[in-house]
Amino acid sequence: MPELSYLESINQALHQEMERDENVFILGEDVGEFGGAFKATAGLYEKFGSRRVLDTPMCEWAFIGLANGAAMMGLKPVVEIQFADFISTGFDPIVQYAATTHYRWGAKVPLVIRAPWGGGACAGPFHSQCKEAWFAHCPGLKVVIPSTPHDAKGLLISAIRDPNPVIFFEPKYLYRREKMEVPLETYSTPIGEAAVRREGSDLSIITYGAMVLEAVEAAETLSVENISCEVIDLRTLVPLDKKAVLDSVRKTSRALIVHEAVKTGGFGAEIAAIISEEAFDVLDAPPARLTAPDTPVPYSPPLEKAFRPDAGKIAARARQLAAY
């Protein structure tokens, strides 16, 4: 099996889905000949031409609106937002139109909005944001955040085949970080199923996105200290695999929730709430959240390092929790 980076895996999924289905098309800023700011769409323009790989002017509102209309006509738009931070510029067509339409009058709006997401690259307050919680709070949207090259491909394929609008955040921190074996053939990874990245018995670390890597590293460190951590990668926030979360917590009786997004109102609050509502009886310690603090994402390395959770901070917090 070939080894692919996260980015190559995304690119391959796009190539294969566009080959499979005439209705799939790409649109966004600089996605054509240029291949996108991160080269996620490289080679598609050459193969599929400007009709199916559409370079747009800068107009997030209109091109997401266009995607909504095209989706209702049976096409399968895959929108690229240049950085996830700019998704707020095209907010209405997503949270007001795409999210509500099937409920309101039955039309399907099957589109995918891909966006390079998250921090860790000294890119400052406007190229590092993690606003998945905004979308998780909009019934009608699915929210997917894969953490491995394998999942990136399988989940993107699922997202493209899904009959609903899917917000697909790609941790750009992982784009070129680690390669892994990714099957050449197409396959789909189901939306709504978490993955157990590491089994453990003392404590569950529940996370998603780039933090999965950090959590696994922390778990490895802790295993030497005889603290056995289970790492749950949510993979999709909506629909949420509650069962996987609760099964793990029922096993370990301790939960540490980790995300890159800021704390207040982050999706970690939802996980903590669900755990305390539904696994209260088994908890040996309060469910804990380790997140970024409530600030914009700062640029300078010492600040961003302090801002962002990492393996070291996760291990430290997990130790406390295990000792509770």
Added chain:
Amino acid sequence: MPELSYLESINQALHQEMERDENVFILGEDVGEFGGAFKATAGLYEKFGSRRVLDTPMCEWAFIGLANGAAMMGLKPVVEIQFADFISTGFDPIVQYAATTHYRWGAKVPLVIRAPWGGGACAGPFHSQCKEAWFAHCPGLKVVIPSTPHDAKGLLISAIRDPNPVIFFEPKYLYRREKMEVPLETYSTPIGEAAVRREGSDLSIITYGAMVLEAVEAAETLSVENISCEVIDLRTLVPLDKKAVLDSVRKTSRALIVHEAVKTGGFGAEIAAIISEEAFDVLDAPPARLTAPDTPVPYSPPLEKAFRPDAGKIAARARQLAAY
């Protein structure tokens, strides 16, 4: 003391603050001669003229942007969004500019964004939304939601005097519902302090906005059944009066969190997470959330009734919780 409705109270606060401070001005759609869609700004145009009560075209992005710029120049803009639902149309200037600027380079952006908010009026999916969680997740914004005429005035005055951007949601369900005594003179109700609306010992109902009324009604019903409920009105979500919440839960050992917003990613998750993190040891039951379900706000009465929490549903859930 005169009795004022919620709406009259808002109107009075605006009159008084504009009289007090030359720098305070109002802007938004139809806020001038017309006095606003709900008449919250009635009489201001006549008294202060078009410079200080500025009717804008429909352009939420630009008029909130204008407010940001004017605020940094030392003015005190009070923006009206015609319905809170349309706040998403002017999203960037709020969540990207206003929220981050003080942190990023030290400029104060003291503006208030007022918006008639919430459901209960058969106004359908786009005139009923409760999206406070979006803003609570943006460090740098304060989020205020008063539940009584008295607080509406005192908190609006505080918001206008605050050096930060304040999102001020007004439950329109309460606009004309109940009058109460409101001092004629100006006074400010501190942002960041919750109110105990009813003392109790068996259970804490933690809520805000129009649900406070319902919670108090539920508490009255339950008192007859010898279930003693404490009702905490958060009043402001950011900054949050964590102490008031935790004090109450430490007293009652049971928490029911209620809001009109949909469940997943709602602010109730944050409250539940905080309670389980910080009052874990005293809890006799899992913290429970009673919220709207994860759907757009439906229009038709049987659906909206099923959608929206009310005194009956609160009492029912509280009974379960008390019996846990």
Added chain:
Amino acid sequence: MSADSINKIPGKKLLELLYWMMLTRRIDDRCEALFKQGRFPGGIFSQEGHEAISVGSAILLEEGDAIAPMHRDLGAYLVRGMSPGRIFAQAMGRQGSPSGGRDVNTHGLGDLSLRIFGYVSHLPQSMGIALGAAYSFLYRKEDRVALTYFGDGASSEGGCHEALNLAAVLKAPVVFILENNQYAYSTPIEKQCLVENLSIRAEGYGIPGVTIDGTDVIAVMEATREAIGRARAGDGPTLIECKNLRLKGHAAHDPADYIPPGLLKRWKKRDPISLFRERLENSGILDGNKLAELQGRIEAEIEEGVEWAEASPWPEAATLEKDVFSDA
């Protein structure tokens, strides 16, 4: 009166136009009455003064064309095949409406089998949606067109600019109709822009723009016909500004006493339906009998519609959480 340009149009077509406009008006009247009787749980927008625009444009669409209306386009829904009963049912919040009671008045009044896109409040979302439908026609090399509407108010929103420019760049087969009724809720046009004709903005996108009399259904039809022709020929979008006055309040609750009486009076004289009826009478196409026949037919249809709507059950609370997502 000298030869009217309508003489080039078959009498049957002209009567059809009149029928749709009258039907629209009578539904509007009936809605106002039902609202006042408390038979609508929510509000309802007035259509009065907009009938020539919505009918005169939508009438030209063919099967397979798409339409994304705004909140003054009841006429367009009717012309495109939405039954009065379903429209009443929507305002009443009943199961039989296109939204099954989930959306209010003309919001969410969509039906893909009719290629009508339901709108959201956030103006002017429909412009982006229509552009998307138009792009699907380009994509599939279909000889189809998409038609959409927006108001003078919405013309100040950023989305309007984005959609017009993107449509221009893509040469998308879409017709944008600007219903300049001189008010955005209470805000008069002078407070919204400095230009005489908003159609001038078309030049800034490199597309054709015209301003026409929005009370003249024939003028609307002719301008739309040209625009549709251009779209089908691959020449891209057109902006048509129709000038009229909203003859009632923004919605049924609004007495609109901010409209200067003189202005209102002037435009009431230009009621699109009276104007057209007169022209048809003067041209000998309409007489008392035919009018009575039309009126009778319309009243019957409306009665039937109201009855149908009221017979439609309330949605069941148990369905509340259904259909947030599509399963397949």
Added chain:
Amino acid sequence: MSADSINKIPGKKLLELLYWMMLTRRIDDRCEALFKQGRFPGGIFSQEGHEAISVGSAILLEEGDAIAPMHRDLGAYLVRGMSPGRIFAQAMGRQGSPSGGRDVNTHGLGDLSLRIFGYVSHLPQSMGIALGAAYSFLYRKEDRVALTYFGDGASSEGGCHEALNLAAVLKAPVVFILENNQYAYSTPIEKQCLVENLSIRAEGYGIPGVTIDGTDVIAVMEATREAIGRARAGDGPTLIECKNLRLKGHAAHDPADYIPPGLLKRWKKRDPISLFRERLENSGILDGNKLAELQGRIEAEIEEGVEWAEASPWPEAATLEKDVFSDA
């Protein structure tokens, strides 16, 4: 060469313009070098080809006027009094920068004491901000003006439309400078709009619009002078489109090989600094000595700036959560 229009301008002023443009260019060069040496934790935008626009416009502001620049306006920051040291410190993420290490490159490079508004990435936010400053001048009946900038790319964003129209309606004293450098990142202007000159859009707002040569600092100055005069006289906003080409990549990481070599070559011949230097030489205002003096001064200032920046401490992690809110 016949009499140049620059002869009306005092030689001292002309040399000042040249100084600022050269300083801008040399800082840009230095930033590129520092970036390549890994001394910037983040990226940096190229300014090359934009110096005439930012300098030729900002030079006209008086104390108390406000400015809301975009990401190619280094020249404007310098002219308005931001020291090179603080600019380098910002890119380096140091404490001494306007953002104290919290924001990256020219983002958040604001200083209210200089009436410079730091920008956010989301384009074209600065247009709304400048409009707000302009409204504050109207509000307080101050004889001041606000100046702001946006790109051809940003011209397709809805906010651009909203800000222009709202400014027009309010007759706000604001000057909008459109830096049409023919690219939005990799996207050429032909894919962004159909019109030859984007300034035509001004007509749609009922405000004056002009298109000028963005490589000619004097042309920029003259057009801006007129626009500022209009603003101060109460006649509202102006749109000035300056045409140029971005001579390097979008940012330091971008080789920009999507720009056709012929196009680049043509515009490199129109390097705004070389052009202006030649004119000054031909007019006898500049000679080798003066040039060497300018260069020397600039190099010294830049060295000093880099040193100052590098001596500035890293922000302390303990300050991370400070200042999210203002206390008073």
